[in-house]
Amino acid sequence: MDLTGYLALGRGLGLQRTMAVLSNNIANVDSTGFRRQDLLFAQDVERAGDPGTVTFGREQGTLVDRREGSLRTTGGMLDLALVGQGWFQVQTQEGERLTRGGRFSINDQGQLVTPQNALVLDQGGTPLSVPPTTQIISVAADGTVSADAVVIGRIGVVQPSEDAALVPEGSGLYRPEGLLGPASDAKIIQSSLEGSNVQPVLEMTRLIEVVRAFEGTQKLLETHHDLARRAVDRILEP
């Protein structure tokens, strides 16, 4: 079996996927509440013939980086940012999802919604609505919402357990695979939004690494090919 060729090919494909993940991070450098992702590789022993000697690299999973992004003040009354570990819970067509993007608005039925019209849930898991005559909405650090100084509810902030996976679904929504608990140390800041947690410098450094590593795998393929050709040449020598 031509193992070297397949190893280099596997690594090359893996690096291309890493590149896709990196470019997705960089494309979302300005997305509200975006969480950068990493591809996790694992050794795949089974398929490499003689166990233990040679292993293939294989994608194990997408890792969502839960570090916080920077805050920016926007002045919008319904722009809410979270500080500390915790997520807003919203109700979509597909079920309950988590988001850190707090650019909310009020729909024509007076409910608090995300740009995708997903309903923002309160602590008890029911959608929050605002009376139509409300002039000023204020949100306290603990999530208590007051409409013209009358308390109308409390925004639910939840925290998935430490080992639960978060599956990115696009539009700033994440699906938790595991149990949710109340977030104890999360605070809400009104009139601010949390930016993406992508750090351009880190992503660019990773980008250079990936390009060089990819060149390396191609060099490996080339050397391997050269060796094979030289072997053939020598065998055929008279």
Place this chain on the structure above:
Amino acid sequence: MRSLNIAATGMSAQQLNVDVISNNIANMATTGFKRARPEFQDLLYQSQRQTGSASSESGTLVPAGVDIGLGVKTAAVYRVLEQGPLVGTENDLDLAIQGRGYLTVELPTGEQAYTRSGNLQLSPEGQIVTADGYPVSPGITVPANALEVTVNAEGGVSARIPGQVEPQALGQVELASFANEVGLKPLGNNLFGETAASGPASIGTPGSEGFGTMLQGYLENSNVNPVSEITSLITAQRAYELNSRVITASDTMMGTVTQLRG
């Protein structure tokens, strides 16, 4: 190479960002203008390895799948409804709205539009109209011999007529408010139109519950903050450059492949 397309979505998003910023800066001195901000979100994800799928026959599950994002999209371009600064003009027919509400304007097509730009004028017939000559509803006509027009905080319009001691009441300015103001459609010329997203207009007198008050002799300026727009512009330009670097890097990778000797 997916990364080429992904970086392209990033570049076009930043291009839109610059478009919105330049429109904000261009409208820095437009009466009643509300600055806009694009809202970016991550696009769809392609699942290479599904979370929760079986990883063996004995029922073990994949704890985290491989999901590769496909770039960025613009979720919305919002108007930030912060109150703009009020500027005194000492003009009788300049009205600023303090708080929520829009003036209702009759378009020539018979439809209604809404505006916060209160630089009103008089038509040849003495009717109160916008700067474009569209009548403000409900129609109020000022007599030709009126010396002075007064608008109180609750929107009551009265005029002092020569030879009369008491000012003559001419009518009442009404405000329209919406459940979802952000959902209004910008029509240009400082006008907005009702949409399904904004909900129907509810009409009320200024100063009543849920409506702002009127301030005569003042105009609401644009709420654009030049300093924050310039910082946004710098960030947008850098983000654009970053994405173009990704394209160069992807191109280098493709170049490496094509240079392989067969």
